[in-house]
Amino acid sequence: MRVVIVGSGIAAVAALQAMRAAGFSGKVTVVTNEAPPFYYRPMIPLLIDGSRTLAETKLTFDPLQGLDGELVSDTVTALNTEKRELSLLSERVLTYEKLLLATGSAPVLPPVAGLEGEGVFTLRTAADALAIRAYIEREMVQAAVVLGGGLAGVKAAEALRRAGLRVTLVERLPFILYPAADAAAATILSRRLKEAGVTVLTGVTAGEVTRKQGKVEAVRVGPHWIAAQLVVVATGVRPNLAFLKGSNIAYKTGILVDEHLQTNAPGIWAAGDVVEYREVLRRRSMVSGLWSNAVAMGKVAGANIAGFLKVANAMMAQGVV
Template structure:
Protein backbone atom coordinates (compact mmCIF):
# COMPACT_ATOMS: atom_id res chain seq x y z
CA UNK A 1 0.00 0.00 0.00
CA UNK A 2 1.40 3.39 -1.00
CA UNK A 3 0.19 6.50 0.80
CA UNK A 4 0.75 10.05 -0.40
CA UNK A 5 0.21 12.83 2.14
CA UNK A 6 -0.10 16.45 1.03
CA UNK A 7 1.00 18.83 3.79
CA UNK A 8 3.70 18.16 6.34
CA UNK A 9 2.97 20.33 9.36
CA UNK A 10 0.56 19.33 12.15
CA UNK A 11 -2.04 17.13 10.44
CA UNK A 12 0.10 15.62 7.72
CA UNK A 13 3.10 14.71 9.84
CA UNK A 14 0.90 13.29 12.61
CA UNK A 15 -1.02 11.17 10.10
CA UNK A 16 2.21 9.91 8.53
CA UNK A 17 3.59 8.85 11.91
CA UNK A 18 0.31 7.16 12.83
CA UNK A 19 0.15 5.19 9.58
CA UNK A 20 3.69 3.98 10.17
CA UNK A 21 2.82 2.87 13.69
CA UNK A 22 -0.09 0.84 12.28
CA UNK A 23 1.96 -0.86 9.59
CA UNK A 24 5.62 -1.46 8.80
CA UNK A 25 4.90 -2.43 5.20
CA UNK A 26 3.32 0.72 3.77
CA UNK A 27 5.22 3.12 1.52
CA UNK A 28 4.60 6.66 2.76
CA UNK A 29 5.49 9.80 0.78
CA UNK A 30 5.01 13.16 2.51
CA UNK A 31 4.93 16.30 0.34
CA UNK A 32 5.41 19.75 1.88
CA UNK A 33 5.63 22.89 -0.27
CA UNK A 34 7.62 24.75 2.40
CA UNK A 35 11.02 23.85 3.76
CA UNK A 36 9.90 22.90 7.28
CA UNK A 37 7.67 20.17 8.69
CA UNK A 38 6.14 19.52 12.09
CA UNK A 39 7.03 22.85 13.70
CA UNK A 40 5.49 24.45 16.78
CA UNK A 41 3.01 27.01 15.38
CA UNK A 42 2.16 28.25 18.86
CA UNK A 43 5.81 29.07 19.50
CA UNK A 44 6.21 31.44 16.55
CA UNK A 45 5.04 34.62 18.37
CA UNK A 46 7.27 33.76 21.33
CA UNK A 47 10.34 33.50 19.12
CA UNK A 48 9.50 36.89 17.61
CA UNK A 49 9.15 38.37 21.09
CA UNK A 50 12.41 36.87 22.35
CA UNK A 51 10.80 34.58 24.94
CA UNK A 52 12.09 31.65 22.89
CA UNK A 53 15.64 32.63 22.03
CA UNK A 54 16.77 29.57 20.09
CA UNK A 55 15.09 29.28 16.68
CA UNK A 56 15.79 25.54 16.58
CA UNK A 57 13.41 25.04 19.50
CA UNK A 58 10.51 25.77 17.13
CA UNK A 59 11.08 22.52 15.28
CA UNK A 60 9.61 19.30 16.62
CA UNK A 61 11.27 17.33 13.82
CA UNK A 62 13.57 18.05 10.92
CA UNK A 63 12.59 16.48 7.58
CA UNK A 64 15.69 14.30 7.73
CA UNK A 65 15.16 13.07 11.30
CA UNK A 66 11.44 12.50 10.78
CA UNK A 67 12.00 10.55 7.59
CA UNK A 68 14.69 8.38 9.15
CA UNK A 69 12.76 7.72 12.37
CA UNK A 70 9.54 6.62 10.69
CA UNK A 71 10.92 5.37 7.37
CA UNK A 72 8.96 8.02 5.46
CA UNK A 73 9.96 9.62 2.17
CA UNK A 74 9.78 13.31 3.12
CA UNK A 75 9.94 15.70 0.17
CA UNK A 76 10.07 19.37 1.15
CA UNK A 77 9.88 22.30 -1.27
CA UNK A 78 7.56 20.08 -3.30
CA UNK A 79 4.04 21.33 -4.04
CA UNK A 80 1.30 19.02 -5.23
CA UNK A 81 -0.46 21.05 -7.91
CA UNK A 82 -2.90 18.53 -9.39
CA UNK A 83 -4.72 15.30 -8.54
CA UNK A 84 -5.90 12.71 -11.05
CA UNK A 85 -8.27 10.69 -8.88
CA UNK A 86 -9.13 8.18 -11.62
CA UNK A 87 -5.51 7.37 -12.43
CA UNK A 88 -4.54 7.73 -8.74
CA UNK A 89 -1.71 10.15 -9.50
CA UNK A 90 -0.58 13.55 -8.31
CA UNK A 91 1.50 16.13 -10.17
CA UNK A 92 4.32 17.64 -8.12
CA UNK A 93 6.04 20.99 -8.73
CA UNK A 94 9.54 21.29 -7.23
CA UNK A 95 11.48 24.36 -6.13
CA UNK A 96 13.76 24.17 -9.19
CA UNK A 97 10.75 24.49 -11.52
CA UNK A 98 10.45 20.84 -12.53
CA UNK A 99 7.28 18.76 -12.51
CA UNK A 100 6.73 15.04 -12.18
CA UNK A 101 3.93 12.56 -11.52
CA UNK A 102 3.70 10.26 -8.48
CA UNK A 103 1.21 7.41 -8.12
CA UNK A 104 -0.64 6.38 -4.95
CA UNK A 105 -3.02 3.82 -3.53
CA UNK A 106 -4.41 6.21 -0.92
CA UNK A 107 -4.20 9.99 -0.78
CA UNK A 108 -4.46 12.10 2.36
CA UNK A 109 -4.93 15.87 2.09
CA UNK A 110 -3.70 18.13 4.89
CA UNK A 111 -3.01 21.42 3.09
CA UNK A 112 -3.82 23.67 6.04
CA UNK A 113 -4.99 27.24 5.62
CA UNK A 114 -3.78 30.64 4.49
CA UNK A 115 -4.18 34.00 6.28
CA UNK A 116 -7.02 36.28 5.26
CA UNK A 117 -5.62 39.38 3.56
CA UNK A 118 -8.48 41.72 2.59
CA UNK A 119 -8.09 43.91 -0.53
CA UNK A 120 -7.69 47.15 1.41
CA UNK A 121 -5.89 50.21 0.13
CA UNK A 122 -2.19 50.04 1.01
CA UNK A 123 -2.36 46.41 2.17
CA UNK A 124 0.87 45.63 0.28
CA UNK A 125 2.84 48.36 2.03
CA UNK A 126 6.19 47.46 3.53
CA UNK A 127 5.91 46.61 7.22
CA UNK A 128 2.53 44.87 7.03
CA UNK A 129 2.72 41.17 7.86
CA UNK A 130 0.73 38.00 8.45
CA UNK A 131 1.99 35.19 10.68
CA UNK A 132 1.34 31.63 9.60
CA UNK A 133 4.63 29.77 9.26
CA UNK A 134 8.37 29.88 9.96
CA UNK A 135 9.11 31.93 6.84
CA UNK A 136 6.65 34.61 8.03
CA UNK A 137 8.35 34.51 11.42
CA UNK A 138 11.79 35.04 9.92
CA UNK A 139 10.56 38.00 7.85
CA UNK A 140 8.99 39.68 10.90
CA UNK A 141 12.06 39.02 13.05
CA UNK A 142 14.38 40.48 10.40
CA UNK A 143 12.17 43.54 9.91
CA UNK A 144 12.07 44.23 13.64
CA UNK A 145 15.84 43.98 13.87
CA UNK A 146 16.36 46.33 10.94
CA UNK A 147 13.72 48.95 11.76
CA UNK A 148 13.70 48.99 15.58
CA UNK A 149 9.93 48.69 15.93
CA UNK A 150 8.63 50.94 18.71
CA UNK A 151 4.93 51.03 17.76
CA UNK A 152 2.98 48.02 16.54
CA UNK A 153 -0.65 47.70 15.51
CA UNK A 154 -2.30 44.28 15.48
CA UNK A 155 -5.45 43.98 13.41
CA UNK A 156 -7.55 41.20 14.90
CA UNK A 157 -8.08 40.15 18.51
CA UNK A 158 -7.97 36.36 18.12
CA UNK A 159 -5.50 33.97 19.68
CA UNK A 160 -2.53 34.73 17.39
CA UNK A 161 -3.21 38.46 17.58
CA UNK A 162 -3.17 38.43 21.38
CA UNK A 163 -0.08 36.23 21.53
CA UNK A 164 1.64 38.72 19.23
CA UNK A 165 0.46 41.61 21.42
CA UNK A 166 2.04 39.92 24.42
CA UNK A 167 5.31 39.27 22.62
CA UNK A 168 5.66 42.61 20.86
CA UNK A 169 5.11 44.22 24.24
CA UNK A 170 7.78 41.92 25.66
CA UNK A 171 10.09 43.07 22.85
CA UNK A 172 9.65 46.69 23.95
CA UNK A 173 7.05 48.00 21.51
CA UNK A 174 3.96 50.05 22.25
CA UNK A 175 1.10 47.84 21.09
CA UNK A 176 -2.45 48.56 19.92
CA UNK A 177 -4.97 45.78 19.19
CA UNK A 178 -7.72 46.65 16.71
CA UNK A 179 -10.87 44.49 16.70
CA UNK A 180 -14.04 45.02 14.65
CA UNK A 181 -16.22 43.22 17.23
CA UNK A 182 -17.01 44.48 20.73
CA UNK A 183 -14.64 41.96 22.31
CA UNK A 184 -11.43 40.05 21.69
CA UNK A 185 -11.36 36.23 21.55
CA UNK A 186 -14.71 35.85 19.80
CA UNK A 187 -15.33 32.18 20.82
CA UNK A 188 -15.65 33.04 24.52
CA UNK A 189 -18.45 34.87 26.35
CA UNK A 190 -18.20 38.64 26.71
CA UNK A 191 -17.95 38.38 30.50
CA UNK A 192 -14.82 36.25 30.10
CA UNK A 193 -13.41 38.47 27.35
CA UNK A 194 -13.86 41.45 29.68
CA UNK A 195 -11.18 39.93 31.93
CA UNK A 196 -8.83 39.79 28.94
CA UNK A 197 -9.66 43.44 28.12
CA UNK A 198 -8.79 44.41 31.69
CA UNK A 199 -5.51 42.51 31.56
CA UNK A 200 -4.51 44.08 28.25
CA UNK A 201 -5.12 47.54 29.67
CA UNK A 202 -3.12 46.67 32.79
CA UNK A 203 -0.24 45.75 30.48
CA UNK A 204 -0.56 49.13 28.73
CA UNK A 205 -1.83 47.60 25.49
CA UNK A 206 -4.20 49.96 23.68
CA UNK A 207 -7.49 48.27 22.81
CA UNK A 208 -9.51 49.63 19.86
CA UNK A 209 -12.81 47.73 19.85
CA UNK A 210 -15.58 48.14 17.27
CA UNK A 211 -13.15 49.70 14.83
CA UNK A 212 -12.98 48.56 11.19
CA UNK A 213 -9.80 49.15 9.21
CA UNK A 214 -10.36 51.05 5.96
CA UNK A 215 -6.81 51.08 4.61
CA UNK A 216 -3.11 51.76 5.18
CA UNK A 217 -0.65 54.38 4.03
CA UNK A 218 3.10 54.68 4.41
CA UNK A 219 5.32 57.73 4.54
CA UNK A 220 9.01 57.05 5.02
CA UNK A 221 9.38 54.49 7.78
CA UNK A 222 5.97 55.29 9.29
CA UNK A 223 2.74 53.41 8.62
CA UNK A 224 -0.72 54.83 9.24
CA UNK A 225 -3.71 52.57 9.90
CA UNK A 226 -6.93 54.28 8.82
CA UNK A 227 -10.27 53.33 10.41
CA UNK A 228 -13.69 53.77 8.81
CA UNK A 229 -14.61 55.93 11.81
CA UNK A 230 -12.04 58.50 10.70
CA UNK A 231 -9.61 57.67 13.51
CA UNK A 232 -6.07 56.64 12.57
CA UNK A 233 -3.08 55.06 14.30
CA UNK A 234 0.62 55.49 13.58
CA UNK A 235 2.82 52.42 13.57
CA UNK A 236 6.25 51.08 12.65
CA UNK A 237 4.77 47.64 11.94
CA UNK A 238 1.32 46.13 11.38
CA UNK A 239 0.33 42.50 11.87
CA UNK A 240 -2.84 41.19 10.23
CA UNK A 241 -4.48 38.52 12.35
CA UNK A 242 -8.04 38.44 11.06
CA UNK A 243 -8.46 34.75 10.44
CA UNK A 244 -7.58 32.07 7.91
CA UNK A 245 -9.18 30.37 4.93
CA UNK A 246 -8.88 26.66 4.25
CA UNK A 247 -6.54 25.85 1.37
CA UNK A 248 -8.96 24.18 -1.02
CA UNK A 249 -7.60 25.09 -4.47
CA UNK A 250 -6.04 21.65 -5.00
CA UNK A 251 -9.20 19.86 -3.90
CA UNK A 252 -11.47 22.08 -5.98
CA UNK A 253 -9.35 21.62 -9.09
CA UNK A 254 -9.59 17.86 -8.56
CA UNK A 255 -13.38 18.09 -8.37
CA UNK A 256 -13.61 17.14 -4.70
CA UNK A 257 -16.62 18.28 -2.71
CA UNK A 258 -16.27 21.48 -0.66
CA UNK A 259 -18.18 21.66 2.61
CA UNK A 260 -20.59 24.28 3.92
CA UNK A 261 -17.80 26.08 5.78
CA UNK A 262 -15.71 26.17 2.57
CA UNK A 263 -13.29 23.48 3.71
CA UNK A 264 -12.65 20.08 2.12
CA UNK A 265 -15.76 17.96 2.77
CA UNK A 266 -15.08 14.89 4.96
CA UNK A 267 -17.11 12.11 6.56
CA UNK A 268 -17.51 11.42 10.29
CA UNK A 269 -14.02 9.84 10.32
CA UNK A 270 -12.40 12.83 8.54
Protein backbone atom coordinates in the same frame (compact mmCIF):
# COMPACT_ATOMS: atom_id res chain seq x y z
CA MET B 1 1.28 0.25 -0.47
CA ARG B 2 2.30 3.84 -1.20
CA VAL B 3 0.79 6.64 0.85
CA VAL B 4 1.30 10.32 0.15
CA ILE B 5 0.55 12.99 2.77
CA VAL B 6 0.30 16.60 1.61
CA GLY B 7 1.23 18.93 4.47
CA SER B 8 3.49 18.77 7.52
CA GLY B 9 1.32 20.34 10.20
CA ILE B 10 0.02 18.63 13.32
CA ALA B 11 -2.75 16.77 11.44
CA ALA B 12 -0.10 15.15 9.24
CA VAL B 13 2.10 14.41 12.26
CA ALA B 14 -0.80 12.78 14.15
CA ALA B 15 -1.64 10.70 11.08
CA LEU B 16 1.96 9.46 10.82
CA GLN B 17 1.94 8.53 14.51
CA ALA B 18 -1.33 6.63 14.11
CA MET B 19 -0.01 4.78 11.06
CA ARG B 20 3.15 3.77 12.90
CA ALA B 21 1.14 2.62 15.94
CA ALA B 22 -1.04 0.53 13.64
CA GLY B 23 2.00 -1.25 12.22
CA PHE B 24 1.86 0.31 8.76
CA SER B 25 4.75 -1.02 6.67
CA GLY B 26 4.27 0.67 3.31
CA LYS B 27 6.02 3.65 1.76
CA VAL B 28 5.07 7.13 3.04
CA THR B 29 5.90 10.35 1.22
CA VAL B 30 5.25 13.70 2.90
CA VAL B 31 5.07 16.71 0.59
CA THR B 32 5.40 20.14 2.19
CA ASN B 33 6.33 23.65 1.12
CA GLU B 34 7.16 24.74 4.68
CA ALA B 35 10.74 25.16 5.77
CA PRO B 36 11.36 23.85 8.29
CA PRO B 37 8.67 21.18 8.43
CA PHE B 38 7.33 19.56 11.59
CA TYR B 39 7.37 22.30 14.22
CA TYR B 40 5.12 23.36 17.07
CA ARG B 41 2.99 26.05 15.42
CA PRO B 42 1.54 27.57 18.65
CA MET B 43 5.08 28.61 19.60
CA ILE B 44 5.82 30.73 16.53
CA PRO B 45 4.83 34.09 18.08
CA LEU B 46 7.68 33.53 20.54
CA LEU B 47 10.11 33.82 17.62
CA ILE B 48 9.14 37.47 17.19
CA ASP B 49 10.59 38.63 20.51
CA GLY B 50 13.25 35.94 20.78
CA SER B 51 11.60 34.06 23.65
CA ARG B 52 12.30 30.91 21.63
CA THR B 53 14.72 30.05 18.86
CA LEU B 54 13.70 28.27 15.69
CA ALA B 55 15.39 25.10 16.93
CA GLU B 56 13.28 25.22 20.10
CA THR B 57 10.03 25.23 18.08
CA LYS B 58 10.84 21.97 16.33
CA LEU B 59 9.08 18.81 17.45
CA THR B 60 11.10 16.74 19.89
CA PHE B 61 10.69 13.65 17.72
CA ASP B 62 10.91 12.73 14.05
CA PRO B 63 7.37 11.95 12.78
CA LEU B 64 8.82 9.72 10.04
CA GLN B 65 10.92 7.64 12.43
CA GLY B 66 10.03 3.95 12.23
CA LEU B 67 8.38 4.37 8.84
CA ASP B 68 9.67 3.90 5.31
CA GLY B 69 9.36 7.64 4.82
CA GLU B 70 10.43 10.32 2.39
CA LEU B 71 10.18 14.09 2.84
CA VAL B 72 9.69 16.12 -0.33
CA SER B 73 10.10 19.90 -0.16
CA ASP B 74 7.75 21.05 -2.90
CA THR B 75 4.29 22.45 -3.59
CA VAL B 76 1.37 20.43 -4.95
CA THR B 77 -0.21 22.23 -7.90
CA ALA B 78 -2.79 19.70 -9.13
CA LEU B 79 -4.49 16.43 -8.24
CA ASN B 80 -5.70 13.83 -10.73
CA THR B 81 -7.89 11.37 -8.84
CA GLU B 82 -8.45 9.11 -11.86
CA LYS B 83 -4.73 8.53 -12.42
CA ARG B 84 -3.98 8.88 -8.69
CA GLU B 85 -1.30 11.44 -9.41
CA LEU B 86 -0.09 14.64 -7.76
CA SER B 87 1.63 17.29 -9.87
CA LEU B 88 4.30 19.35 -8.10
CA LEU B 89 5.65 22.83 -8.76
CA SER B 90 9.01 21.26 -9.67
CA GLU B 91 7.15 19.36 -12.45
CA ARG B 92 7.69 16.10 -10.60
CA VAL B 93 4.68 13.76 -10.54
CA LEU B 94 3.93 11.53 -7.55
CA THR B 95 1.65 8.52 -7.69
CA TYR B 96 -0.24 7.24 -4.68
CA GLU B 97 -2.47 4.39 -3.60
CA LYS B 98 -3.78 6.28 -0.58
CA LEU B 99 -3.65 10.02 -0.05
CA LEU B 100 -4.10 12.33 2.94
CA LEU B 101 -4.80 16.00 2.31
CA ALA B 102 -3.59 18.02 5.30
CA THR B 103 -2.73 21.26 3.53
CA GLY B 104 -3.98 23.57 6.26
CA SER B 105 -5.06 27.17 5.75
CA ALA B 106 -3.57 30.47 4.63
CA PRO B 107 -4.23 33.97 5.98
CA VAL B 108 -6.73 36.21 4.23
CA LEU B 109 -6.17 39.95 3.97
CA PRO B 110 -9.23 42.15 4.58
CA PRO B 111 -10.17 44.80 1.99
CA VAL B 112 -8.22 47.63 3.60
CA ALA B 113 -6.51 50.21 1.38
CA GLY B 114 -2.75 50.23 1.74
CA LEU B 115 -2.30 46.73 3.14
CA GLU B 116 -0.40 45.51 0.10
CA GLY B 117 3.28 46.27 0.39
CA GLU B 118 6.24 46.49 2.74
CA GLY B 119 5.72 46.39 6.48
CA VAL B 120 2.52 44.32 6.45
CA PHE B 121 2.75 40.73 7.64
CA THR B 122 0.61 37.74 8.46
CA LEU B 123 1.53 35.25 11.20
CA ARG B 124 0.91 31.69 10.13
CA THR B 125 4.32 30.07 9.79
CA ALA B 126 7.70 30.13 11.46
CA ALA B 127 9.00 31.96 8.39
CA ASP B 128 6.39 34.68 8.96
CA ALA B 129 7.52 35.19 12.56
CA LEU B 130 11.18 35.33 11.62
CA ALA B 131 10.40 37.85 8.86
CA ILE B 132 8.59 40.08 11.37
CA ARG B 133 11.53 39.93 13.78
CA ALA B 134 14.01 40.75 11.02
CA TYR B 135 11.90 43.69 9.83
CA ILE B 136 11.62 45.13 13.35
CA GLU B 137 15.39 45.00 13.75
CA ARG B 138 16.22 46.29 10.27
CA GLU B 139 13.73 49.17 10.25
CA MET B 140 14.02 49.95 13.98
CA VAL B 141 10.24 49.67 14.32
CA GLN B 142 8.77 51.46 17.32
CA ALA B 143 5.01 50.84 16.96
CA ALA B 144 2.76 48.18 15.49
CA VAL B 145 -0.93 47.65 14.82
CA VAL B 146 -2.42 44.15 14.95
CA LEU B 147 -5.64 43.65 13.01
CA GLY B 148 -7.75 40.87 14.49
CA GLY B 149 -8.39 40.00 18.12
CA GLY B 150 -8.58 36.22 17.87
CA LEU B 151 -5.99 33.84 19.32
CA ALA B 152 -3.44 34.60 16.60
CA GLY B 153 -3.89 38.35 16.96
CA VAL B 154 -3.63 38.31 20.74
CA LYS B 155 -0.48 36.18 20.66
CA ALA B 156 1.04 38.47 18.04
CA ALA B 157 0.23 41.56 20.14
CA GLU B 158 1.79 40.01 23.23
CA ALA B 159 4.96 39.06 21.34
CA LEU B 160 5.32 42.50 19.76
CA ARG B 161 4.88 44.14 23.15
CA ARG B 162 7.54 41.88 24.67
CA ALA B 163 9.79 42.99 21.80
CA GLY B 164 9.45 46.52 23.15
CA LEU B 165 7.02 47.98 20.62
CA ARG B 166 3.98 50.17 21.25
CA VAL B 167 1.14 47.88 20.21
CA THR B 168 -2.49 48.53 19.31
CA LEU B 169 -4.82 45.54 18.89
CA VAL B 170 -7.89 46.19 16.71
CA GLU B 171 -10.96 43.90 16.80
CA ARG B 172 -14.19 44.57 14.90
CA LEU B 173 -16.34 42.57 17.36
CA PRO B 174 -17.36 43.96 20.78
CA PHE B 175 -14.79 41.76 22.52
CA ILE B 176 -11.63 39.82 21.73
CA LEU B 177 -11.03 36.07 21.43
CA TYR B 178 -14.44 35.11 20.06
CA PRO B 179 -15.47 32.24 20.06
CA ALA B 180 -12.82 30.90 22.43
CA ALA B 181 -13.94 33.25 25.20
CA ASP B 182 -17.27 34.72 26.25
CA ALA B 183 -17.71 38.42 27.03
CA ALA B 184 -16.80 38.07 30.72
CA ALA B 185 -13.59 36.14 30.04
CA ALA B 186 -12.69 38.49 27.18
CA THR B 187 -13.04 41.51 29.48
CA ILE B 188 -10.58 39.99 31.95
CA LEU B 189 -8.12 39.11 29.18
CA SER B 190 -8.43 42.58 27.63
CA ARG B 191 -7.61 44.11 30.99
CA ARG B 192 -4.51 41.96 31.30
CA LEU B 193 -3.37 42.94 27.82
CA LYS B 194 -3.81 46.60 28.74
CA GLU B 195 -1.86 46.07 31.95
CA ALA B 196 0.95 44.65 29.81
CA GLY B 197 0.92 47.83 27.73
CA VAL B 198 -1.20 46.79 24.75
CA THR B 199 -3.89 49.23 23.61
CA VAL B 200 -7.07 47.22 22.86
CA LEU B 201 -9.70 48.70 20.56
CA THR B 202 -12.92 46.74 20.03
CA GLY B 203 -16.00 47.34 17.94
CA VAL B 204 -13.94 49.14 15.29
CA THR B 205 -12.22 48.29 12.01
CA ALA B 206 -9.20 49.55 10.13
CA GLY B 207 -10.11 51.74 7.20
CA GLU B 208 -6.79 52.58 5.60
CA VAL B 209 -3.03 52.18 5.88
CA THR B 210 -1.00 55.22 4.82
CA ARG B 211 2.59 55.10 3.64
CA LYS B 212 5.54 57.43 3.27
CA GLN B 213 8.13 56.49 0.68
CA GLY B 214 6.55 53.04 0.54
CA LYS B 215 6.79 52.33 4.26
CA VAL B 216 3.85 52.10 6.68
CA GLU B 217 3.28 55.40 8.47
CA ALA B 218 -0.17 55.16 10.12
CA VAL B 219 -3.39 53.14 10.28
CA ARG B 220 -6.83 54.72 10.33
CA VAL B 221 -9.08 53.01 12.89
CA GLY B 222 -12.53 54.52 13.01
CA PRO B 223 -12.04 58.32 13.06
CA HIS B 224 -8.54 58.08 14.56
CA TRP B 225 -5.07 57.67 13.08
CA ILE B 226 -2.58 55.40 14.85
CA ALA B 227 1.10 55.92 14.10
CA ALA B 228 2.81 52.63 13.26
CA GLN B 229 5.62 51.25 11.13
CA LEU B 230 4.39 47.66 11.06
CA VAL B 231 1.02 45.93 10.67
CA VAL B 232 0.25 42.29 11.49
CA VAL B 233 -2.94 40.95 9.92
CA ALA B 234 -4.71 38.18 11.86
CA THR B 235 -8.28 38.59 10.65
CA GLY B 236 -8.85 35.05 9.45
CA VAL B 237 -7.67 32.16 7.31
CA ARG B 238 -8.95 30.19 4.34
CA PRO B 239 -8.27 26.48 3.58
CA ASN B 240 -5.60 25.81 0.96
CA LEU B 241 -7.74 24.39 -1.84
CA ALA B 242 -6.31 25.93 -5.01
CA PHE B 243 -4.65 22.70 -6.13
CA LEU B 244 -8.04 20.93 -6.10
CA LYS B 245 -9.45 23.01 -8.98
CA GLY B 246 -10.11 20.66 -11.86
CA SER B 247 -10.21 17.60 -9.60
CA ASN B 248 -13.44 15.88 -8.57
CA ILE B 249 -12.84 16.38 -4.83
CA ALA B 250 -15.97 17.87 -3.25
CA TYR B 251 -15.44 21.02 -1.22
CA LYS B 252 -17.23 24.17 -0.14
CA THR B 253 -15.43 26.30 2.43
CA GLY B 254 -13.29 23.24 3.17
CA ILE B 255 -13.00 19.67 1.90
CA LEU B 256 -16.15 17.65 2.56
CA VAL B 257 -15.58 14.34 4.37
CA ASP B 258 -17.61 11.51 5.88
CA GLU B 259 -17.41 10.23 9.46
CA HIS B 260 -14.17 8.39 8.59
CA LEU B 261 -12.68 11.62 7.18
CA GLN B 262 -12.74 10.11 3.70
CA THR B 263 -13.51 12.39 0.79
CA ASN B 264 -15.84 11.57 -2.08
CA ALA B 265 -12.85 10.18 -4.02
CA PRO B 266 -11.73 6.59 -3.28
CA GLY B 267 -8.50 6.32 -1.31
CA ILE B 268 -8.37 9.98 -0.28
CA TRP B 269 -8.78 11.34 3.25
CA ALA B 270 -8.50 14.87 4.63
CA ALA B 271 -7.65 16.21 8.10
CA GLY B 272 -7.01 19.47 9.91
CA ASP B 273 -8.16 22.97 9.07
CA VAL B 274 -8.60 22.14 5.40
CA VAL B 275 -11.67 20.07 6.39
CA GLU B 276 -15.24 21.31 6.63
CA TYR B 277 -17.20 19.46 9.31
CA ARG B 278 -20.38 19.85 11.34
CA GLU B 279 -19.68 21.53 14.68
CA VAL B 280 -21.83 20.01 17.41
CA LEU B 281 -22.45 23.02 19.64
CA ARG B 282 -23.60 25.44 16.95
CA ARG B 283 -24.91 22.70 14.66
CA ARG B 284 -23.41 24.22 11.56
CA SER B 285 -20.71 23.33 9.08
CA MET B 286 -17.42 25.05 9.69
CA VAL B 287 -13.65 24.89 9.39
CA SER B 288 -11.67 24.82 12.62
CA GLY B 289 -8.10 25.99 13.10
CA LEU B 290 -7.85 24.39 16.53
CA TRP B 291 -4.75 22.32 17.24
CA SER B 292 -6.78 19.76 19.23
CA ASN B 293 -9.22 19.15 16.37
CA ALA B 294 -6.35 18.74 13.90
CA VAL B 295 -4.71 16.15 16.17
CA ALA B 296 -7.97 14.23 16.55
CA MET B 297 -8.61 14.24 12.81
CA GLY B 298 -5.06 13.19 12.00
CA LYS B 299 -5.27 10.21 14.33
CA VAL B 300 -8.52 9.02 12.76
CA ALA B 301 -7.33 9.52 9.20
CA GLY B 302 -4.00 7.81 9.87
CA ALA B 303 -5.66 4.78 11.45
CA ASN B 304 -8.07 4.48 8.54
CA ILE B 305 -5.27 4.75 5.98
CA ALA B 306 -3.53 1.91 7.85
CA GLY B 307 -6.59 -0.27 7.37
CA PHE B 308 -8.71 0.33 10.46
CA LEU B 309 -12.20 1.81 10.43
CA LYS B 310 -12.18 4.68 12.90
CA VAL B 311 -14.94 7.26 13.25
CA ALA B 312 -14.20 10.90 13.97
CA ASN B 313 -15.71 12.01 17.27
CA ALA B 314 -17.84 15.15 17.37
CA MET B 315 -15.75 18.29 16.98
CA MET B 316 -16.38 21.43 19.00
CA ALA B 317 -15.26 24.97 18.25
CA GLN B 318 -13.67 25.64 21.60
CA GLY B 319 -10.25 26.83 22.58
CA VAL B 320 -7.90 27.30 25.50
CA VAL B 321 -6.66 30.80 26.30
